[in-house]
């Protein structure tokens with residue numbers, strides 16, 4: 053029997069504390085919506101609806117569990133003491149900014165959970181996972197340990213899966229995971245070219261870097277991931293992100309470029325040294341056909357790309373073979389971007405379809421469809437060896453909708469975060485979730 057290969061999209065379930073705290077300097081939407089009230093329930097249901105729609109399109113779709121928030125352990129580490137309720141109260145009153153950071157549901161953006169290399173690319177033929185350290189933002193730096201535990205609960209079989217510890221927790225090795233990593237290949241099961249996009253050189257300050265907003269990913273971090281995963285240099289390309297677009301709010305590469313199979317869809321201003329780098333990709337890709345779909349500034353400005361997330365779309369290949377863009381409704385609402393997408397589909401190129409999804413709750417924090425998913429390319433044996441309870445089905449969809457409706461609040465204002473009941477609600481919900489997804493006792497409160 054011939055081996056089959058799939059790209060499985062593991063979407064982050066939005067956690068019960070989803071809120072807008074303005075935590076991400078350099079991420080325009082996060083700052084613009086700071087302090088507005090959120091709906092954790094709507095956010096989680098919007099995410100589930102997208103997962104179900106992709107499942108219904110015949111895609112393999114997975115679910116990645118959220119993290120426990122507020123993170124009382126982080127508060128204890130910085131000196132707040134007493135009962136959990138006392139810790140929350142003291143932090144909220146004495147250090148509100150720190151308190152808000154430990155409440156963020158930011159683990160929902162699983163494109164930042166880890167970098168994953170499929171077995172066809174790695175020296176030992178296993179699928180490799182390295183959680184991202186997310187050092188650039190305090191609220192996100194709280195994620196990697198639990199992300200690692202959750203991923204191990206999902207991909208436990210050591211015969212097929214290898215898990216690494218996140219990189220050293222320091223800005224020199226700032227790593228944002230798959231948001232700055234794209235893989236191009238003929239078929240998911242063939243060795244591909246892994247493309248790492250970095251924002252700056254950590255150990256060489258003479259190199260260009262953004263001046264207004266931070267570059268979260270360093271070259272040295274990307275190189276470390278490639279070493280850990282046993283990637284072949286002949287199949288790996290490092291590209292510097294154009295520092296000017298970082299300064300315009302493109303805080304991850306996946307806000308300005310997306311790749312799938314033999315298509316790289318990118319904005320003309322996305323990269324530094326574009327011509328040479330695309331030539332390197334083509335050379336490493338070999339003779340087979342590779343499509344570079346460039347969007348010019350005259351077609352879509354960087355500003356429109358940042359406000360609509362045209363490139364934070366998922367580019368997927370459903371079983372009918374028609375490559376499809378999964379776009380946020382913001383792209384439909386912007387005349388120029390909508391016109392561009394219409395012309396793209398009409399052009400007869402590899403991208404044949406666009407589907408729009410309402411993920412507004414996530415978009416308001418700068419997280420589009422592509423931020424919400426971690427791609428894991430697996431062959432059928434590896435898929436069988438992965439945790440089956442984390443794979444979307446009609447039954448799981450119904451169960452998770454019920455779970456959200458039971459545990460999540462309709463509305464949450466930033467001031468509600470200090471309510472000690474929210475921590476209890478969150479723990480109760482997550483405890484039940486670990487039983488639904490059968491990922492083990494991954495949370496600190498369970499250990």
Ligand code: SUG
Pocket residue numbers: 071072073074075076079082083156158161163164189192231304306307417418419420422423
């Ligand atoms: O890291 N926003 C996230 C959005 C991540 C998007 N991910 C990708 N592009 N792959 C971030 O900036 C905002 C939270 C707040 O402000 O409350 C936040 O963390």
